[in-house]
Amino acid sequence: LAKDNEINEAVLSELEEILIGADMGVGTTQKLLRALKADVQAQNHGEIDLLKEYLGEEIYKILRAPSEDFEPPHRPHVMMIVGVNGVGKTTTIGKLSHRLRQEGNKVLLAAADTFRAGAVDQLKVWGDRVGATTLSQQDGSDPAAVAFDAVRAGMARGMDRVLIDTAGRLHTKVNLMEELKKVKRVIDKACPGAPHEVWLVIDATQGQNALQQARMFHGALNLTGIILTKLDSTAKGGVAVGITDELSVPITFIGVGEKIEDLRPFASREFVDALLA
Amino acid sequence: QLSDKFHDILDHLKGRGKLTEDHIEQTLRQVRLNLLEADVNFKVVKEFCEQVKAKAMGSEVHQSLSPDKQFIKIFHQQLTDIMGVPQEISLQHKPPVVILLCGLQGSGKTTTAAKLARYFKEEKKRFPYLVPADVYRPAAIEQLKTLATRIDVPYYDTHPKDNPVKVCKKAVAIAEDRGYDLVILDTAGRLQIDKEMMKELGKIQSKVKVHQSLLVVDAMTGQEAVNVAKSFHDLLNIGGVVLTKMDGDARGGAALSVKYITGCPIYFAGIGEKVEDLEPFYPDRVASRILG
Ligand SMILES: Nc1nc2c(ncn2[C@@H]2O[C@H](COP(=O)(O)OP(=O)(O)OP(=O)(O)O)[C@@H](O)[C@H]2O)c(=O)[nH]1
Ligand SMILES: Nc1nc2c(ncn2[C@@H]2O[C@H](COP(=O)(O)OP(=O)(O)OP(=O)(O)O)[C@@H](O)[C@H]2O)c(=O)[nH]1
Ligand SMILES: [Mg+2]
Ligand SMILES: [Mg+2]
Numbered sequence: 398l399a400k401d402n403e404i405n406e407a408v409l410s411e412l413e414e415i416l417i418g419a420d421m422g423v424g425t426t427q428k429l430l431r432a433l434k435a436d437v438q439a440q441n442h443g444e445i446d447l448l449k450e451y452l453g454e455e456i457y458k459i460l461r462a463p464s465e466d467f468e469p470p471h472r473p474h475v476m477m478i479v480g481v482n483g484v485g486k487t488t489t490i491g492k493l494s495h496r497l498r499q500e501g502n503k504v505l506l507a508a509a510d511t512f513r514a515g516a517v518d519q520l521k522v523w524g525d526r527v528g529a530t531t532l533s534q535q536d537g538s539d540p541a542a543v544a545f546d547a548v549r550a551g552m553a554r555g556m557d558r559v560l561i562d563t564a565g566r567l568h569t570k571v572n573l574m575e576e577l578k579k580v581k582r583v584i585d586k587a588c589p590g591a592p593h594e595v596w597l598v599i600d601a602t603q604g605q606n607a608l609q610q611a612r613m614f615h616g617a618l619n620l621t622g623i624i625l626t627k628l629d630s631t632a633k634g635g636v637a638v639g640i641t642d643e644l645s646v647p648i649t650f651i652g653v654g655e656k657i658e659d660l661r662p663f664a665s666r667e668f669v670d671a672l673l674a
Numbered sequence: 675q676l677s678d679k680f681h682d683i684l685d686h687l688k689g690r691g692k693l694t695e696d697h698i699e700q701t702l703r704q705v706r707l708n709l710l711e712a713d714v715n716f717k718v719v720k721e722f723c724e725q726v727k728a729k730a731m732g733s734e735v736h737q738s739l740s741p742d743k744q745f746i747k748i749f750h751q752q753l754t755d756i757m758g759v760p761q762e763i764s765l766q767h768k769p770p771v772v773i774l775l776c777g778l779q780g781s782g783k784t785t786t787a788a789k790l791a792r793y794f795k796e797e798k799k800r801f802p803y804l805v806p807a808d809v810y811r812p813a814a815i816e817q818l819k820t821l822a823t824r825i826d827v828p829y830y831d832t833h834p835k836d837n838p839v840k841v842c843k844k845a846v847a848i849a850e851d852r853g854y855d856l857v858i859l860d861t862a863g864r865l866q867i868d869k870e871m872m873k874e875l876g877k878i879q880s881k882v883k884v885h886q887s888l889l890v891v892d893a894m895t896g897q898e899a900v901n902v903a904k905s906f907h908d909l910l911n912i913g914g915v916v917l918t919k920m921d922g923d924a925r926g927g928a929a930l931s932v933k934y935i936t937g938c939p940i941y942f943a944g945i946g947e948k949v950e951d952l953e954p955f956y957p958d959r960v961a962s963r964i965l966g
Pocket of ligand 4: 783814861863
């Protein structure tokens with residue numbers, strides 16, 4: 398971060414700390430501060446609040462999703478939820494199902510985490526809470542088989558939505574990432590074109606590793622959306638900016654708590670304001 | 675490689691008297707970026723770099739040691755001083771020894787509870803008793819009971835309507851009664867800013883003689899590791915830390931932040947999802963990993 402500029406060094410340091418402290422990461426922070434220093438307007442107005450506004454605008458440009466042609470959901474509209482361990486996938490599926498149910502959709506949940514203790518029970522509790530059918534098989538059964546059967550059942554029963562819960566897995570585990578690719582292929586076999594959505598869940602309390610997670614999951618599965626959870630914590634989730642900037646996958650929803658209603662559509666303005674607060 | 679970067683900056687110092695402030699500053703700039711990229715908290719990085727600078731300033735450049743090696747030595751020493759040495763958790767108390775696990779949501783507490791029970795049963799010949807004290811998360815009780823059954827460790831039969839504080843109290847009484855010498859309390863994940871939930875942990879600690887309160891931290895945690903650790907440490911009597919999900923490729927800067935801010939030993943590292951995937955924490959290995 399070079400010292401060759403009109404903007405006060407102390408102000409730049411303060412801005413840098415805000416961005417780094419929000420988990421924006423060194424790369425994204427340097428990029429944003431370079432843009433700031435290159436901007437003549439910014440150079441002429443050294444006050445931090447004005448500079449923050451400028452930064453906010455730059456971040457907003459990165460996060461603003463291009464206006465998507467909203468594709469009407471297929472019937473059933475199949476959504477696969479993935480991510481590393483403990484980020485909030487199962488809970489998020491519960492919250493999403495609640496929203497979908499409130500919009501009048503018939504929802505089916507697939508308990509394709511056949512590995513972790515209590516995973517199927519956990520999803521079943523959510524299913525019961527929201528009035529969704531939860532399909533599962535024996536512990537240790539093939540997740541792809543669970544997904545296949547659930548999608549077929551969803552089609553047969555006239556479901557509007559099928560949500561597939563998968564086991565948490567670190568992106569560094571090659572065999573587990575292959576398993577996930579297989580689940581995706583098998584879902585397509587059950588219903589050509591499915592899954593219509595593959596959403597990665599990212600935990601806002603995580604640091605820069607979330608960027609690597611996003612890269613690997615995107616490379617393996619071609620993500621269509623990202624959900625950022627635990628924004629009710631003191632973490633700001635700044636890593637989402639780097640992820641969006643690099644991969645252009647839109648952030649769809651944010652998790653703001655552990656209760657069924659603690660899910661909100663992603664609002665980039667609000668997110669940026671909170672980031673720089 | 676950080677050591678290569680040091681070499682480039684400091685190589686020309688060979689044969690000179692002292693490490694100059696300017697060269698130290700340049701090198702520290704590299705160090706700073708590297709540590710931030712590893713998720714070490716920026717305040718910790720700032721203080722750490724100031725400490726290294728103070729030690730490096732005016733230290734004589736030895737004839738036998740090139741300046742970059744000299745700097746690395748000082749730097750490494752400072753990092754090692756903070757990270758500490760491997761420490762074994764002390765369970766030297768009149769049985770039953772009570773361990774409490776706490777931390778943020780999803781950090782790995784329930785899995786770690788089972789891992790610790792297995793470890794102490796198999797490696798340390800103890801008779802552990804697992805206590806599901808998370809009555810909030812759907813099927814959390816089932817999760818721990820399933821794991822306990824898998825490793826053939828007895829557990830308290832918690833029901834979702836139970837009061838977690840009462841559960842812990844009753845469980846310890848049962849352990850005393852039945853001669854279990856180690857009680858492991860698994861609690862619900864919670865935010866350090868959730869006053870009611872933090873109070874609940876405080877209540878457990880006051881109603882039950884807890885010998886070791888361990889903070890379970892996800893190795894991928896970002897900048898907030900400092901605030902989380904500080905609050906848990908200040909509000910509760912945290913005696914140690916377990917760092918989970920070390921089997922990924924996160925640099926693990928949270929380890930340095932947590933150690934720096936609390937001074938608490940990191941006793942164990944979770945290195946996988948299976949119940950055997952627990953090992954003692956090796957500070958020097960993690961220090962190298964953080965440095966990249
Ligand atoms: N505070 C907060 N906690 C959350 C949020 N979303 C999920 N959680 C909690 O995070 C913990 C983990 O949630 P899960 O839904 O089990 O996460 P998961 O990704 O399915 O975990 P695995 O299947 O084990 O990989 C639970 O305690 C949830 O209640 C959120 O938005 N805010
Ligand atoms: N790869 C890996 N996964 C782990 C490790 N420890 C725990 N996990 C996984 O992380 C996820 C969360 O673990 P839990 O034990 O449910 O976490 P928790 O802290 O009890 O979660 P809450 O009770 O909801 O706060 C699960 O998928 C675990 O299998 C570890 O060391 N490595
Ligand atoms: Mg899950
Ligand atoms: Mg738990």
